[in-house]
Amino acid sequence: MSRADSDAAGEGMLAYLRARIGRDGPLTVAQYMQICLEHPEHGYWQAADSIGKTGDFVTAPEISQIFGELIGLWCVLVWERMGRPPTLRLIELGPGRGTLMQDALRAARVSPAYLERLSVHLVEASPHLRQVQQRLLAPPSRSDTKPIPMAWHDRLEDAPEGPAIIIANEFLDALPIRQLVRSGGAWHERVVDLDPHGRLRFAIGAAVPDTGSHAPPDGTILDLREGEGALLGALRARSQPLVALFVDYGPADAAYGDTLQAVHRHAYVDPLSAPGLADVTAHAQLAGFAAKARAVGLAADGPITQAQFLGALGVVERASRLMTANARKAHTVEAGVQRLMSPTGMGELFKVLAIRSSTLPSPPPFD
Ligand code: SAH
Numbered sequence: 467m468s469r470a471d472s473d474a475a476g477e478g479m480l481a482y483l484r485a486r487i488g489r490d491g492p493l494t495v496a497q498y499m500q501i502c503l504e505h506p507e508h509g510y511w512q513a514a515d516s517i518g519k520t521g522d523f524v525t526a527p528e529i530s531q532i533f534g535e536l537i538g539l540w541c542v543l544v545w546e547r548m549g550r551p552p553t554l555r556l557i558e559l560g561p562g563r564g565t566l567m568q569d570a571l572r573a574a575r576v577s578p579a580y581l582e583r584l585s586v587h588l589v590e591a592s593p594h595l596r597q598v599q600q601r602l603l604a605p606p607s608r609s610d611t612k613p614i615p616m617a618w619h620d621r622l623e624d625a626p627e628g629p630a631i632i633i634a635n636e637f638l639d640a641l642p643i644r645q646l647v648r649s650g651g652a653w654h655e656r657v658v659d660l661d662p663h664g665r666l667r668f669a670i671g672a673a674v675p676d677t678g679s680h681a682p683p684d685g686t687i688l689d690l691r692e693g694e695g696a697l698l699g700a701l702r703a704r705s706q707p708l709v710a711l712f713v714d715y716g717p718a719d720a721a722y723g724d725t726l727q728a729v730h731r732h733a734y735v736d737p738l739s740a741p742g743l744a745d746v747t748a749h750a751q752l753a754g755f756a757a758k759a760r761a762v763g764l765a766a767d768g769p770i771t772q773a774q775f776l777g778a779l780g781v782v783e784r785a786s787r788l789m790t791a792n793a794r795k796a797h798t799v800e801a802g803v804q805r806l807m808s809p810t811g812m813g814e815l816f817k818v819l820a821i822r823s824s825t826l827p828s829p830p831p832f833d
Contacts, residue, residue: 479508479742484664492657492671495726496642496692499746503640504591508742511592517562522745523729525636526713526772526812527566530802532788533635534569536779537711541570541631542577544709544829550579551629551707557587559622560637564588564599570633571603571614585615587625622700632701632710638755639714639747641693645726646674648686656687658738666738687724689748694755698821702762706823713772715815716749725749752819765824767832773813776806778831 482505487493493501503510515521518528526533545554558567567586574581586603590596596618604616619625622632645656647670655671701710716725728737728744735744756766785803789796805811820829827833 476508476740476743479505480666482508483658483666483741484660487658487660492659492669494671495645495656495658498658498741499642499726499748502741502744502746503642505742510742510745512594513743515594515598516592516745517595522731524732525562526806526816527569527635528563529805529812530799531565531569532781532784532799532803533776533806534566535573535784536776536781537566537633537635538570538573539576540711540779540830541633542574542580544631545577545580545583547827547829548629548707548709550583552583553585553628554580554583555587555625555628555630556584557589557622557625557630557632559589559632559634560640561588561590561599562595562636564602566633566635567599568602581614585617585626587617587619589619589622589625591620622697623703627705630704630708632708634711635713637714638691638694638697638712638750638752639716640745641691641697643726643748644690644692645724646688646690648682648684648688650684651681652676653688666741668738682722686722688722689725689751691748691751691754694758698755698759698762698764701759701821702764707826709820709822709826709829711829712750712752712755712819712821713775713816714750714752715812716751716817718769718817719751719753750817752817756819756821759821763824764821765826765828766819766821767828768819769817770832771814772816772818773807773809775818775831781807 479502483501501509506512510516517523517525541556545551561567567588588599590599600618646653647656649670653674653676655674657669657671658666659669661667701708725748726737726746727748728735728740728746730740730744737746752769756769759766781803785799788799807813820832822829
């Protein structure tokens with residue numbers, strides 16, 4: 467098998483995980499998730515197209531242009547609410563194929579004053595997706611338009627200081643989580659190790675000190691969203707003012723339960739079955755994220771459902787205008803909006819949360 471073939475079958479990643487566990491012992495779930503996503507040779511982010519019909523999953527901006535357009539108009543309103551600062555960093559975390567940003571910038575042409583003050587900063591871990599974004603957003607410059615300055619960064623901390631609007635769709639779910647499992651009346655680290663045949667399996671690791679007063683039954687799993695703490699630290703350390711918009715899937719309130727999941731070619735698979743080939747994520751829990759933000763001195767609005775957010779920003783009006791302007795595409799526009807808004811689609815599973823400097827007023831539609 468050539469290197470490319472063995473990578474396509476996930477053999478390289480499996481060999482790496484076996485050697486690593488053999489040498490260092492079991493991995494925490496956070497370490498496992500991080501390796502699956504970030505490994506510089508065999509990690510999921512190195513691989514080809516993950517997002518879209520031919521990839522593993524489809525996201526809201528790929529379903530309808532209206533999603534990015536409404537967020538683009540929302541950014542203009544937020545900039546005005548910030549008091550129209552003379553420079554503005556528009557930062558996107560995990561921009562995927564760049565579609566959301568493209569739609570957002572097109573919609574923002576209603577406000578040339580906003581666009582003149584803007585620089586765009588894309589925080590992207592995947593070298594492949596970076597190239598896709600560069601092709602879409604920064605094509606060779608045309609002389610008739612003044613290009614918006616655009617830069618790519620590895621981490622939020624690398625984006626330059628200054629007043630900022632930060633947008634992130636389906637980003638929080640990719641942050642590594644740690645898991646605890648209840649066993650013998652105590653919490654233990656949930657780990658990934660090898661069975662006697664060299665296959666990956668979940669196991670119970672070292673006991674950890676009990677923190678809460680609850681004593682759930684043995685076998686209960688608790689997700690600890692530790693990556694969120696680092697992200698909030700980076701937001702807190704930035705110069706203010708800033709407003710950040712997070713859209714992600716997950717319940718409004720979560721207690722216990724294993725939300726680690728893996729998706730490969732639009733189907734759920736066992737998170738241990740295809741390391742490096744499947745997208746491994748965990749449900750975001752935006753109410754919990756809001757509470758953590760407040761605890762570090764930031765203000766938070768929401769979460770509300772995606773249907774409430776898009777509805778308040780005028781999704782219906784925008785859709786009917788697009789349908790009138792292009793009758794042949796009316797059906798596609800309608801089907802896309804239906805999928806974004808419907809309670810059985812993404813309308814209620816996806817939630818929207820704004821985090822902001824406490825000196826700023828709540829952004830629309832939370833005001
Ligand atoms: N926002 C896009 C893509 C969502 S998929 C959309 O809505 O279509 C998650 C995106 O986040 C991908 O672009 C992935 O490569 C990127 N990503 C995940 N974790 C990251 C991290 N820690 N740092 C930077 N980018 C990350």
